Amino acid sequence: MPRRYRTALGAASAAIAIAAGAVVPGVPAVAATPAATSADLTRVIVEYSDADAAAHAVTRAGGTVGKPLSVVDGFVAEVPNNQIAALKAAPGVRGVTVDGKVGLEAATWRADGDANSMFSVVRATGALDVWKKTDSSGRQLGGMGVGVALIDSGVSQVAGLNDSTRIINGPDLSFESQAANLRYVDTFGHGTHMAGLIAGRDPGTNLATVSDPTNFTGMAPLATLISVKVAAADGATDVSQVIAAIDWVVTHRNDTGLNIKVLNLSFGTDSNQDEKLDPLSHAVESAWKKGITVVVSGGNDGTSRSSLSMPAANPYVIAVGAADSKGTDTRSDDVVAEFSSRGNATRSVDLTAPGRSIVGLRDPGSYVDVNYPTGLVPGDTTGRYFRGSGSSQAAAITSGAAALLLQQRPSLTPDQVKKLLTSTADAMPNADALGRGAGELNIKKAFEAPTPTVTQSWAASTGTGTLEASRGTAHVADPTSGVMLTGEKDIMGKAWNGTTWAKAATAGTAWNGGTWNGSAWTGTTLGNGSTGKSWAAVNWSGTNWDGRTWSGRTWSGATWDGRTWSGRTWSGNTWSGRTWSGSYWSSSIWD
Structure with a gap:
């Protein structure tokens, strides 16, 4: 039986089976006779x-x-x-x-009647106005020529993301990379949802005259999207995999056909380590200083935690919170979604973007799709769409906006991109100040604003903290042996030397061919296969962290079950653990 790797922390999800008659804890049971039948x-x-x-x-x-x-x-x-x-x-x-389950499913859903569809989001954020413009070379402004790296659970080739000229598979660094039938495929569903919001585009869509609500279009529909898969079918990943992925993006940012200028990381741990020491924080800061605009989700802890997720805590990167449209097209009533992390007076989100009940592309058969059917959009006759909420979605929408700016002005530094997005954000008068940051994303205003002269000067990180502290409470584990991956070693079982790694990460040389931290993680070439452009894979034969080898086993989405692992329970109320920012996939939190 194959081993099943899990993230050991359950983040709340809204996939809740609604049943009347239960008692709300802490709420007095008040006897009353209904006045109606x-x-x-x-x-x-x-x-x-x-x-x-x-x-x-x-x-x-x-x-x-x-x-x-x-x-x-x-x-x-x-x-x-x-x-x-x-x-x-x-x-x-x-x-x-x-309740969305009562009497609403019969109505046919239309994107132009949903304030949280991408048809509406691209209008509300001003992206539609930007698409009607051209760059200095006369090319339509849709993110053309700009590479956006997506470190996530992979991207499945669903309609809108099946353009092999724009959607490229970087290395698969997930546990599933050892199975040819799962390599690069998004068995979880999160990565596909993010990819659609960033760069999805239905074939034949004319961006200059987008008026058909049956077309799906992400924020930067002409951008190149490079998928770096790190998470398996239940979202399981270790922080060492994410750091390796960031380092790979830095090393390959200038490869022919990639031109990676934006990095989307809809991911966060609950690390309490100082951001100047935390390795994950240092990894994104190193990418930033190499000219990559790093956009990260602020987290979904609401007001329950007084800090942003790591690496959003790093002050250089763009930390994004989730805005709630309240189900209206106007922005005057927008607030910060209650689940969006507020941070603190020292470090809060930089801005917000739409992040509640966002309609993105569905990944049929993925973990999220199978386990959270309420994420399906009632009345969607095409079966293509799936609804989710979180700062993950807000970060993806912001990453697409950054790609639009970088096509318009390719020489912008990450500091300038950040300043343009924050200085032109729409005010949110009804939102709490800590959670809204500079306000809500408005890419049209950013496009029209002059190029700022700005250089961030925060104290530089060292990255010499511990890998274990960077994990926070989220660990992958082998339920067969009961052993979690802990301590100063990566998923290959290799010892972690923070000082040595941090120096290489700063220089952008952490990868040597397909080798990272002394182990071969991936191949060294990008080729054209039957499913488009994909990075070569290698066999992790003999790899272990607990004294047993696990590579070469058969991985399948069917192997992820509802058992317990590491003393924690995988229930219907959790989906991936804290590591993927706790996005929600249920109608129970929709307006």
Whole structure:
């Protein structure tokens, strides 16, 4: 039986089976007789600022309180139809949403009727206006010629991402790289969702006249996207794999046909290590100083943690929080999504971008697709789309915007890109100051702004901290032996010398051919195969960290089950652990 590698920390997901009649912990059970028959009741999701007051408001309205939805500070309730409007205005109630499972699936979904579709997002952010322009060479501004590296769970060749001239597979550094049928494939679903938001584009789409809501278009639909796969079918990855991927991007940034100018990392750990010492922080800072604009998700800890995820804590990179459109096309009512990390007065997000209930491309058969069916868009007759929320999505949208700027002005430094995006962001008057950063992304304003003269001068990181502290509480583990990967060694079992590595990372020489930290991780050539351009793979024969070898085994999405590992439980309420920023894939948090 193949070993199953897991991230050992479960982050909250909203894939919750809604069942009426459960009691919300901490909310008094108030006896009440409904004033309406069951035929007149509607199931709703109540989000609260005061749980007690909201529960009392439901019972006073003749309704009943149901199952808690802790990820959104809310609960399910059934209330009389004629009391929904009054409930929305009741003290302690932040919002009331009709449950998406009740009576809504029959309606045909249209992208132009959904404020969180990419059809709407590219308009709200100003990307559509940018596409109508041309660069100094007369080429349409869609990110053409700009390489965006996506370090994630891979990219599947779904419609909109099956253009082999623009979508390139870098090395597969995940555990699945040892299985030819899984190599480069996104068995998880997160990477495909991010890729679509960054650079998806349906064939034949004319960006100058985008008016057909049946077309899918990401923020930079002409950009080159380089997928560097590090995560397996349940999102499992070790921080050493992510660092190796960042180093690979730096080493190969100027390769023919790549021109990597943007790096998207919708990833974060809960490391509390000083960002000047943390190896993951040093890796992104080194990429930044080599001319790569690094965009990272700020995290999805809401107000429960007083710091951003690592490496968003690094002050050089662009840390992005998630904005909530409130389901409207206007931006005047936008707020910071409740799950978006606020950070602290010393380091908070730099700006926000749309990040709640974003409709991206579905990856059929992936872990997310199979396990979170409520992420499917009700009424989508094509079956192509999947909805997700998180600072992951916000980071991806911002990465696409950065690619547009870099086509317009190729000589921009990462510091200048950051300044342009933050100085032109739209104000968010209804959002809390710490969580909104400079405001919400507006690429049209950034496009029209003059090139700033700016150089960031934060204290330089050293990267000499520990690899173990960089992992935080997220570890991959072998449930067969019960051994987690811990301490100062990478997934190959090689000893980690922070001083030696940090020096090479700073110089951009951490990779030597296909070798990183003394082990062969990948091949050295990029070729054209039957599925497009892909980096050569190598066999990790004999690799181990716990005294046993694991390479050469058969990896399959079917092997990821609901068992426990490392003393923690894989349940229906978790999906990947903290390492992938806790994105949510369920209608239970949609407006």
